[in-house]
Amino acid sequence: MLFKNRLSIDNVRNNIVGINKKIMLRNGKKTNYISFDNAASTPTLVPVLTKINEFLEWYSSIHRGTGYKSVISTRTYDDSRKIVADFLNADFEKNAVIYVKNSTEAINKLSYRLQLDRNDVVISSLMEHHSNDLPWRNKCKTLFINVLEDGRLDLDDLEKKLNSNKGKVKLVAVTGCSNVTGYINDIHYIASLSHTYGAKILIDAAQLAPHRSINMKGKGSDDYLDFVVLSGHKLYAPFGIGVLVGPKSTFQSGEPEYTGGGTIISVSQNNIYYAAPPEREEAGSPNIVGAVALAEAIKAINEIDMTEIKKHEIELTKYFLERLTKIPRIKIYSNTKEALIPNTAGVISFNIPEFSHSLLACLLAYEGGIGVRNGCFCAHPYVHRLLNLSPADIRKLQQDMMFGRLKNVPGLVRVSFGMYNTIQEIDIFMDVLNYIIDNKKSICDEYMYISSTGKYEPKNLPKNIYSEFRL
Numbered sequence: 001m002l003f004k005n006r007l008s009i010d011n012v013r014n015n016i017v018g019i020n021k022k023i024m025l026r027n028g029k030k031t032n033y034i035s036f037d038n039a040a041s042t043p044t045l046v047p048v049l050t051k052i053n054e055f056l057e058w059y060s061s062i063h064r065g066t067g068y069k070s071v072i073s074t075r076t077y078d079d080s081r082k083i084v085a086d087f088l089n090a091d092f093e094k095n096a097v098i099y100v101k102n103s104t105e106a107i108n109k110l111s112y113r114l115q116l117d118r119n120d121v122v123i124s125s126l127m128e129h130h131s132n133d134l135p136w137r138n139k140c141k142t143l144f145i146n147v148l149e150d151g152r153l154d155l156d157d158l159e160k161k162l163n164s165n166k167g168k169v170k171l172v173a174v175t176g177c178s179n180v181t182g183y184i185n186d187i188h189y190i191a192s193l194s195h196t197y198g199a200k201i202l203i204d205a206a207q208l209a210p211h212r213s214i215n216m217k218g219k220g221s222d223d224y225l226d227f228v229v230l231s232g233h234k235l236y237a238p239f240g241i242g243v244l245v246g247p248k249s250t251f252q253s254g255e256p257e258y259t260g261g262g263t264i265i266s267v268s269q270n271n272i273y274y275a276a277p278p279e280r281e282e283a284g285s286p287n288i289v290g291a292v293a294l295a296e297a298i299k300a301i302n303e304i305d306m307t308e309i310k311k312h313e314i315e316l317t318k319y320f321l322e323r324l325t326k327i328p329r330i331k332i333y334s335n336t337k338e339a340l341i342p343n344t345a346g347v348i349s350f351n352i353p354e355f356s357h358s359l360l361a362c363l364l365a366y367e368g369g370i371g372v373r374n375g376c377f378c379a380h381p382y383v384h385r386l387l388n389l390s391p392a393d394i395r396k397l398q399q400d401m402m403f404g405r406l407k408n409v410p411g412l413v414r415v416s417f418g419m420y421n422t423i424q425e426i427d428i429f430m431d432v433l434n435y436i437i438d439n440k441k442s443i444c445d446e447y448m449y450i451s452s453t454g455k456y457e458p459k460n461l462p463k464n465i466y467s468e469f470r471l
Contacts, residue, residue: 007047007300009308013420017044026366026446028462034370034425039179039207039347039416045236051296052239052289062288063262077288080295087298088228090216090245096277098244099286103206104131106229106244109281110202111135112257113250114170121168123161125153126385127178130378132204136173145174151181151333151386158190162197169199176208180379180386180414181334182347184212188223200226210235210418211313211345213306216245232290237297241290251277258283309419316417316426317346323430329353333386333412346417354440357411362456363443368432375411383412406454
């Protein structure tokens with residue numbers, strides 16, 4: 001399918017690769033697949049795939065190559081950085097746009113390059129994905145912003161921690177948007193507060209970038225964002241690339257954590273002269289295809305207009321919550337207040353007491369062809385807090401997990417929207433969910449628990465299920 005008309009929120013669904021794929025249910029019937037797991041990864045946009053196929057005819061190794069295709073590939077790779085910088089409203093002259101595999105690698109890279117020691121403090125939060133938590137723990141003193149009863153960040157607690165550690169806080173590292181509850185943090189207020197106390201700020205924008213515009217320059221003199229990371233696979237370009245954007249000065253001294261080809265100006269047997277950023281931070285042959293994909297995805301999102309994406313996803317979230325809150329005994333862990341919906345992305349986590357989260361996610365998949373996610377979403381401390389687990393509960397939970405006792409491990413079911421999802425898909429979801437609830441016993445009798453994986457599966461599956469694609 002080739003894109004012919006201007007991309008818009010109204011036709012974006014027709015420009016999603018694989019949108020009309022039929023998948024097989026437990027009963028052998030086929031249905032249209034519904035992906036409500038966009039917080040994990042988004043599908044590919046048709047214009048992105050088209051651009052990739054076009055570029056592959058010119059693909060070659062970049063930098064130092066004199067061949068015709070090398071020149072085109074080098075120019076394309078270098079030009080993509082400016083597209084990323086503009087998407088984030090970053091000063092391209094002052095900031096380096098560094099390509100990595102994903103947001104996780106980007107944050108790990110920064111954790112090494114800030115040259116932290118045990119006397120330094122990094123303030124993260126209880127809301128974070130593990131990728132913006134674990135990299136700091138073994139390099140400095142790490143503190144965590146508390147969360148309020150409803151799951152939002154306690155910004156008063158942030159200021160208390162900044163004040164009590166004044167002069168020691170090197171960085172405040174927070175997510176722009178929770179991948180569990182969808183809360184969008186006031187990153188510019190947090191930036192201003194951090195700068196007031198002499199700390200820099202990192203925004204993990206992996207979850208935020210597909211849903212809201214990002215302005216690294218800020219609107220005032222002190223609300224700018226020092227560092228931003230994002231991942232292509234959450235931005236409709238799942239070709240294995242991530243980005244770290246931050247001041248060039250941060251990367252001009254010291255050794256990068258990975259060294260090798262592409263990072264140097266000159267090497268002799270006795271010395272090394274490293275290149276300037278961003279090249280010194282990108283060891284080895286880079287992911288040129290990923291850079292092309294990300295740049296094209298950004299261009300497509302700009303064409304659709306983030307304002308229209310936001311408006312559409314707010315409508316989806318509002319409608320979903322209106323219907324979900326009517327289900328008896330359901331427990332919702334994301335925001336349900338209509339006034340706060342504009343400050344959340346379409347990420348809703350919930351539980352139904354009669355079902356384990358693992359079983360319910362399995363039932364939605366095999367009974368309705370609906371892809372959701374369940375568990376703790378690489379944000380264990382946050383989910384523990386949302387579930388009100390005590391320290392003793394957590395110790396017991398970790399003990400069970402270490403010994404492979406996974407059946408009763410707590411977690412949530414998460415629905416997350418992309419810009420291509422529809423009201424009609426939500427209606428189907430609600431029909432399937434109510435069908436599962438109304439026919440719990442007869443349906444659940446058809447499923448079994450697999451102790452080795454901690455998951456549920458149908459007792460009987462069609463012989464040809466999952467046969468559509470193989471290597």
